[in-house]
Amino acid sequence: NAGVMQNPRHLVRRRGQEARLRCSPMKGHSHVYWYRQLPEEGLKFMVYLQKENIIDESGMPKERFSAEFPKEGPSILRIQQVVRGDSAAYFCASSPVQGATTDTQYFGPGTRLTVL
Amino acid sequence: GQNIDQPTEMTATEGAIVQINCTYQTSGFNGLFWYQQHAGEAPTFLSYNVLDGLEEKGRFSSFLSRSKGYSYLLLKELQMKDSASYLCAVLGAAGNKLTFGGGTRVLVKP
Numbered sequence: 001n002a003g004v005m006q007n008p009r010h011l012v013r014r015r016g017q018e019a020r021l022r023c024s025p026m027k028g029h030s031h032v033y034w035y036r037q038l039p040e041e042g043l044k045f046m047v048y049l050q051k052e053n054i055i056d057e058s059g060m061p062k063e064r065f066s067a068e069f070p071k072e073g074p075s076i077l078r079i080q081q082v083v084r085g086d087s088a089a090y091f092c093a094s095s096p097v098q099g100a101t102t103d104t105q106y107f108g109p110g111t112r113l114t115v116l
Numbered sequence: 117g118q119n120i121d122q123p124t125e126m127t128a129t130e131g132a133i134v135q136i137n138c139t140y141q142t143s144g145f146n147g148l149f150w151y152q153q154h155a156g157e158a159p160t161f162l163s164y165n166v167l168d169g170l171e172e173k174g175r176f177s178s179f180l181s182r183s184k185g186y187s188y189l190l191l192k193e194l195q196m197k198d199s200a201s202y203l204c205a206v207l208g209a210a211g212n213k214l215t216f217g218g219g220t221r222v223l224v225k226p
Contacts, residue, residue, distance in 0.1 A: 042218040056213060095212065105214060107158040
């Protein structure tokens with residue numbers, strides 16, 4: 001059973017460009033979460049999605065950031081007009097279809113975004 | 117609001133025991149998780165506590181006291197490969213959002 005997959009693993013963008021980060025959950029998981037980890041800091045929740053629905057986006061910056069989890073294909077975290085402060089590791093996690101609040105979240109390897 | 121505190125760094129000797137404490141103040145509680153994260157890698161699940169008491173899993177044990185807002189992760193018979201960051205995370209009452217502490221970097225020396 002493949003784990004959570006994220007790509008790309010490393011992404012370099014210049015200020016003002018767009019960054020697209022992809023996450024494929026574990027097989028059988030339909031709940032996806034995105035977290036951001038700034039250098040030397042803990043993980044911070046960004047958004048929780050189920051297929052075609054955003055359930056909780058309380059951790060998403062109000063501007064430039066968006067997320068989706070379409071019926072088919074991976075979840076996408078999109079950052080428009082990137083700035084240097086967006087440089088971080090972005091982790092995706094997934095949990096099983098049952099969706100009980102205590103289901104363990106399993107993390108992908110992360111995408112390390114560097115903004116020049 | 118949510119506030120989770122754990123020490124920044126700890127050093128221990130190979131073969132020894134280390135206890136990583138975590139205190140939390142949260143508006144809701146649906147359990148506490150411990151994850152291990154090696155540098156540049158994904159956090160990997162270690163343990164989950166929702167009831168008071170000790171959960172033992174091989175060399176790793178985790179304890180929870182809900183009334184005190186306190187947990188610890190105990191690592192026994194330390195090995196060099198245990199050098200990593202250990203993340204304490206609380207699952208809040210609303211939804212499935214995990215709130216993480218800053219992580220404790222454990223360095224195991226020979």
